[in-house]
Amino acid sequence: MRPTDRKYLKSHEWCKIENGIATLGITDFAVSHLSDLVFLDLPNKGASVTAGESFGEIESVKAVSSLYSPVSGEVIDCNKNLPDNLEWLAQDPFNKSWMIKVKVTAQSKALIDAAAYETQCQAEG
Numbered sequence: 001m002r003p004t005d006r007k008y009l010k011s012h013e014w015c016k017i018e019n020g021i022a023t024l025g026i027t028d029f030a031v032s033h034l035s036d037l038v039f040l041d042l043p044n045k046g047a048s049v050t051a052g053e054s055f056g057e058i059e060s061v062k063a064v065s066s067l068y069s070p071v072s073g074e075v076i077d078c079n080k081n082l083p084d085n086l087e088w089l090a091q092d093p094f095n096k097s098w099m100i101k102v103k104v105t106a107q108s109k110a111l112i113d114a115a116a117y118e119t120q121c122q123a124e125g
Contacts, residue, residue, distance in 0.1 A: 001118060002027060003094050007070065008117035009110055014094065015070040022071045022102045026058065028093045029121045034060040037086040042067075042099055047075045051108035055100065067099070070108045077101040 002008070006016035012030035015022045031037070039059035049055040054066040055075075078100050082088060088097045112120070 002114050004114040006094075007107075007111035007113060009068055009070050009108065010112070010117075010120055011068045013068055013070055015111070017071070017104060017107070020104050021076065022073070022104050022107075023098045024055075024070065024100050024102065025093060025098045026067065026089065027117075027121075028090075029124075030065075031089045031093050034058065034062065034065065036061040037089060040083040040086060040099075042078050042083065043075050045075055045078055049073060049075060049100070049102055051106055052110065069102070070111055071102050071104045072106040073102040073104045075100050076103050 006014045008014050012027045013024060014027055015024050037058065037060050042056045049069040049072060051069055051072045053069060055069040056067040058065050058067060079098055082097060082099060
């Protein structure tokens with residue numbers, strides 16, 4: 001079971017909101033399906049993100065995938081070490097491999113809990 005202290009998007013991003021700050025990343029399911037990661041593009045501190053819209057891209061030897069934000073707000077921190085250490089995503093996608101932190105102004109209505117996300121992953125196989 002994935003962590004229950006956060007919410008998920010069906011596009012395989014997660015967010016953990018504490019005191020109005022959302023920490024965002026991608027799930028183990030996304031990492032395993034992308035495999036062989038080669039590039040990650042994240043927004044800079046101070047950038048704005050919008051719930052449901054792309055905030056960056058992750059590239060594997062298979063494909064380039066957009067990263068979708070589960071929240072709207074201002075990027076207040078970025079995991080600057082992650083693009084040079086993409087193996088962290090396979091090792092610890094829910095903690096060490098967070099991508100950005102956002103001061104939240106709105107949340108996506110499409111966020112689901114861990115149980116619903118688990119059901120979705122089983123259906124996708």
